[in-house]
Amino acid sequence: MQQLQLLKRLYWLKTFGYDYFDEPKSIETVDNLQNIKLPDTLLELKKYTFSCHLCSLSKTRKNVVFGEGDQNAQIMFVGEGPGEMEDNTGRPFVGRAGQLLTKIIENVLEIKRQSVYIANIVKCRPPSNRVPTEEEANLCKPYLLKQIEIINPSIIVSLGSTSYRYLTGDRNGAISRVRGEVFDFGNAKLIPTYHPSYLLRNPSAKKDLYLDMLKVKAML
Numbered sequence: 001m002q003q004l005q006l007l008k009r010l011y012w013l014k015t016f017g018y019d020y021f022d023e024p025k026s027i028e029t030v031d032n033l034q035n036i037k038l039p040d041t042l043l044e045l046k047k048y049t050f051s052c053h054l055c056s057l058s059k060t061r062k063n064v065v066f067g068e069g070d071q072n073a074q075i076m077f078v079g080e081g082p083g084e085m086e087d088n089t090g091r092p093f094v095g096r097a098g099q100l101l102t103k104i105i106e107n108v109l110e111i112k113r114q115s116v117y118i119a120n121i122v123k124c125r126p127p128s129n130r131v132p133t134e135e136e137a138n139l140c141k142p143y144l145l146k147q148i149e150i151i152n153p154s155i156i157v158s159l160g161s162t163s164y165r166y167l168t169g170d171r172n173g174a175i176s177r178v179r180g181e182v183f184d185f186g187n188a189k190l191i192p193t194y195h196p197s198y199l200l201r202n203p204s205a206k207k208d209l210y211l212d213m214l215k216v217k218a219m220l
């Protein structure tokens with residue numbers, strides 16, 4: 001009975017020109033991305049992330065650090081999360097660790113930084129550069145997986161244990177044990193290696209990273 005009255009009222013409103021439309025789901029109104037269809041282009045996806053407030057990192061960020069590089073890249077590097085310089089500029093790996101990463105790409109792989117794609121597990125800076133929580137990483141992961149789907153790289157290099165753990169779900173994987181191994185990751189091969197920040201603190205690990213990069217180079 002109530003429904004009938006409601007229907008009558010709707011027809012009545014229609015005579016005045018009212019129209020019914022389904023409220024579009026906006027990123028502002030969802031609490032996770034599991035059932036949301038994300039855009040199929042990097043440009044649209046990037047715009048989407050700019051209005052993301054799914055976790056508390058959005059409250060303290062200056063910029064969303066979406067990722068950058070060649071959208072047809074064969075190699076994708078995945079770090080942990082933006083640091084201060086990255087937060088200030090909106091670009092991934094532009095601080096000291098980033099400069100080292102650029103050197104590794106250009107001097108060891110002998111390709112231009114612009115020819116790879118660089119992203120992070122989370123797109124907003126964790127305060128004081130702390131490790132992103134599991135919740136933050138999981139809320140942000142659909143964006144990264146969509147980036148991987150669009151770019152479709154043949155090699156993904158995960159930088160450091162946080163990147164390796166959150167990408168693969170292997171919670172206990174110690175980077176010193178898994179580095180240099182080759183794992184299947186969808187259409188790509190995933191190779192974990194040390195994070196450049198770790199190399200800045202432990203220069204003796206550089207030779208291991210060098211060996212991992214030679215492996216990557218041989219797979220190109």
Ligand code: URA
Nearest residue numbers: 079080081082092093
């Ligand atoms: N460290 C990361 O993991 N990502 C960046 O973008 C910069 C530093």
